[in-house]
Amino acid sequence: MSLIKVTNLTFAYDNSYDDIFENVSFQIDTDWKLGFTGRNGRGKTTFLNLLLGKYEYSGTISANVDFEYFPFQVDHKEYNTMDVVHDIYPDYQQWQLIRELSLLKVSEDILYRPFDSLSYGEQTKVLLAALFLKENSFLLIDEPTNHLDLHARKLVSDYLNTKHGFILVSHDRAFLDNCVDHILSINKTDIEVQKGNFSDWWDNKQRQDNFEQAENEKLRKDIKRLTDAAKRTSNWSDEVEKTKNGIRNSGSKVDKGYIGHKAAKMMKRSKSIEHREQSAIEDKSKLLKNVESSESLKISQLAYHKNQLVELDHVSIHYGGRMVCSDINFTIEQGERIALLGPNGSGKSSILKLICGEDISFSGTFRKGSQLKISYVSQDTTHLQGNLSDYARSNGIDESLFKAILRKLDFSRVQFDKDIGSFSGGQKKKVLIAKSLCEDVHLHIWDEPLNFIDIISRMQIEELLLEHSPTILFVEHDSQFSKNIATKIVEL
Structure with missing residues (x-):
């Protein structure tokens, strides 16, 4: 056991007038399992990089341990998985790696397959196993859940619960509750450490x-x-x-x-x-220095002339000569909030794209209401650019409402003039969600909308959906969000 002591830490990026951290002091025990939480853009990844010595700062960070960061950079994904692990940690013992993979319910056969042939979930598990091979290190685990389905998240969370000595950045409440014993939170004006899991911290x-x-x-x-x-x-x-x-x-x-x-x-x-x-x-x-509050908003959805919007009757989807999913049966009716669940690769995104009108090869009966207007939020944010005002105008949405939603989701006014391309991953997803909520449509379809979005914003999005009850079909691996929002569950 040893302590990591942070004293009077102050840091700002070059060419920035605002400090990310200002005279921050706290200490943590290297035996703790810390969940690291805070709004998007508050500096979670920046703080991890400061621990790794990547930036100059004022104040002191003292520690008697080495730091290791996850996810690792994999330069040669075409290599066999065993060789990828060797590049990360040349001195590992194979029996130790097999033990860690076994705990993660991963077969050792994948060690002899090319790394890029593995699913995202398998890649994440292999890299986590490699991370925990390194002894006498304090581990910095940055958002491991983004490409994990519900089953994989539970496995990884159970795995981390058996470990200690790490800081875990995650925006999944159930995931954090299962595997951490302290919370490190970046608030509006300070950083604090509390004993307990996320739910304990949130209650406090x-x-x-x-x-x-x-x-x-x-x-x-x-x-x-x-x-x-x-x-x-x-x-x-x-x-x-x-x-x-x-x-x-x-x-x-x-x-x-x-x-x-x-x-x-x-x-x-x-x-x-x-x-x-x-x-x-x-x-x-x-007072109110760390209260996360915003004004209430008025969001409306168009009413459709029929109660049933979409019907899939024994639908099977084919892609690249193979069947992605088969015998899918469900309807979407006005007012329903439907969670589409299933493991990665089960065809969830393909179903969403079919409903949105993309040219998807399928068999069975698929019916969609005529002149049905749909707002789609994709997983991809790479196309976002320009400032928010231009983005609102080009998409024909109410700029005031658009920015009011973003303000509620913790956008500062100074960000309104910045290029969206410079935003964090979570901030970009918030832009897509705010745009969707502003559009005059009959149906919202969201594909993993919460990737990279902070926990408090997730709860505020829940509040908006529960308050205004739009008809929505969504794919989301955050089990708490799905539980709180869904009026109906379709499981593949």
Whole structure:
């Protein structure tokens, strides 16, 4: 056991006026299993890179361990898997690798196959197995779940639960809850460490947010009361001062000394109230520093003239001479939120593309309502470019609503002028989701929309969908999201 100590860490990228971290201090134990959470763009991957020594910073990071980062860079994916592992860790013992693969329910046969012939899930498991071969290292595991289906996520989460000594970046609540014992969170103004899993941290955060909001309301009322009192006292003082050189109605002269003393006393009281008011304002500014809140939004979906929008009756999809999926039966009716589940390679994306009108080879009966308008969110974000205003105009959506949704999902106003191509993976996915929610359509179809999106934004997207109840068909491997959102599940 040893400690990693971070003291007064301050860092900003070159040509940036804003610090990513400013005078941050905390310490973590190298035996802990840390879940690392925070909004997209807050600096999770940046912090991991600082631990790896990739950037210069002010402050200190002291540690008596080496750091290893996942995912590894694989330069020769055409090599056999065994040779890929050898390039990562030349000194490994094969029996140790086979043991780790066994824990991940992966056959050792894949060691003799080209790495690029493996599925994304198999590749992830092999690289994780290689990672845990390295002893006396503290492991930095960055978003291992993005290409894992529900079954693979459970396997990997169970595997990590048997390990210790790592920081895990993941946006899957169930995944984190199963395999971490501490949470490292990047908040709006600080970084904090708490014991427990994600649900424990979230419960504590909500309690803290509710307390701060109650205190904020109390202080707001205090400030108004003190401001009104200060104005009254200041007016009294001015009125008394005016009588010093005046004459009373009776014509007698005024006692200037008495009135001057009274005016000074009133002024002193005014200053005292003003001081208390300023103190209350300062207290108020310290509150709500980490509360994640945004304005409510109004989102609507077009009504279709029939209740049933889509029907698949014994549909089988063929691709490249092979059958991708067979005998698919389900309907989409207005108001339904349908989760399309199944392992990777089972044909989920092909079904979505068929419904969206792509030229997909199929057999069976497929019916889609005439003039049905669909909004599609794909997994691919590489086409995104230009600023948000131009993007909204080119897609014919309401720019104000589009940006309001992005604000709710933690976009700062300074990002509105940046090129979308410079956004993080999670921010790009938020752009696609916000665009989809702004479109005038009858049906939303989303293909793995939450990849790279932070947990708090996932919960806010859930709130939007539950509040406005659009008709939606989606593929998503976040089990908690599917459980919370779906009114119907279709499993392949």
